Amino acid sequence: MTTVYGVQLSPFSRKVILALEAKDVAFEVNPVTPFEKPEGFEKISPLRKIPAFEDDQITIADSTVICEYLEQRYPQNPLYPQNMVARARARWFEEYSDTAVLGVIGPIFFERLVKKVMLQQTPDEARVSQIIEDELPPVFDYLESQLGETGFLVTDTLTVADLALGSHLTNALYSGVEVDAVRWPKLATYTGRLLATELFANRIAADKALMAG
Ligand SMILES: N[C@@H](CCC(=O)N[C@@H](CS)C(=O)NCC(=O)O)C(=O)O
Known part of the structure; x- marks a missing residue:
């Protein structure tokens, strides 16, 4: 399952959630707050920040990196201008x-x-x-x-x-x-x-x- 590790009130997590919603991609949120990170979270997010992201192709962190990946994987409803x-x-x-x-x-x-x-x-x-x-x-x-x-x-x-x-x-x-x-x-x-x-x-x-x- 496509998973966002983060919380919906975090602005960086929200950016990724909005990108997924804009592209109509099904996902789940695995709640990780900045105050309570599960043991071993650095394996998913080496900087120990939220959001991180996981799907059948990649485990990656950072909202900017995740959004760029989403754009290439799901080109529908583009979020980056061609120009x-x-x-x-x-x-x-x-x-x-x-x-x-x-x-x-x-x-x-x-x-x-x-x-x-x-x-x-x-x-x-x-x-x-x-x-x-x-x-x-x-x-x-x-x-x-x-x-x-x-x-x-x-x-x-x-x-x-x-x-x-x-x-x-x-x-x-x-x-x-x-x-x-x-x-x-x-x-x-x-x-x-x-x-x-x-x-x-x-x-x-x-x-x-x-x-x-
Ligand atoms: N450049 C990162 C910034 C992420 C970030 O700063 N996340 C905050 C929460 S909104 C965080 O995880 N802070 C916890 C910490 O720094 O330990 C991104 O775009 O994802």
């Missing part, structure tokens, strides 16, 4: 999302969801405010400067860049971080449009069911 420039831009925005956007949303998600809701600890709201006021604006400014009025991040259809960015924006939503539509109008519109797609809406519904349970 050379658009493809490079999609890869770039995937990288930017997984580094810079994660860098600001990740710690807020950790404080407000992981610490507060999962670990029943007091979130460091001073740290959250400092990120929202100082660290997040340059990241959103850059995204605003790159987005068009319509379509998705790189083209008119979803690419891996949208799966990566959308995955972090989903965790922003769960963390109470809204994109200010006055300051970042294109990013706010894009976020609304992306998270309303069937692909993201179904994933968000699944996350909400998990968090409610």
Whole structure:
């Protein structure tokens, strides 16, 4: 069975899950959290990070590597543009999302969801405010400067860049971080449009069911 080792609230695991769902590939999730990794997990994920992936052909880790493999193995509903420039831009925005956007949303998600809701600890709201006021604006400014009025991040259809960015924006939503539509109008519109797609809406519904349970 095609298996994702990870948890659906992890942004990197979500990127892989979204890619599988976009391509209509059946899979199961073997739950491995960043806090509790089974003994021997390094055999599946040598860096001991989630997600890892296994099917009848390969056992491999890292969301970027897994998504590229999925694209070649399951070419239907492509997530990488054929055009050379658009493809490079999609890869770039995937990288930017997984580094810079994660860098600001990740710690807020950790404080407000992981610490507060999962670990029943007091979130460091001073740290959250400092990120929202100082660290997040340059990241959103850059995204605003790159987005068009319509379509998705790189083209008119979803690419891996949208799966990566959308995955972090989903965790922003769960963390109470809204994109200010006055300051970042294109990013706010894009976020609304992306998270309303069937692909993201179904994933968000699944996350909400998990968090409610
Ligand atoms: N570049 C990796 C990053 C994966 C990553 O950082 N995963 C986090 C959870 S979202 C993790 O496993 N952290 C646990 C650790 O570093 O020990 C990818 O794209 O899959």
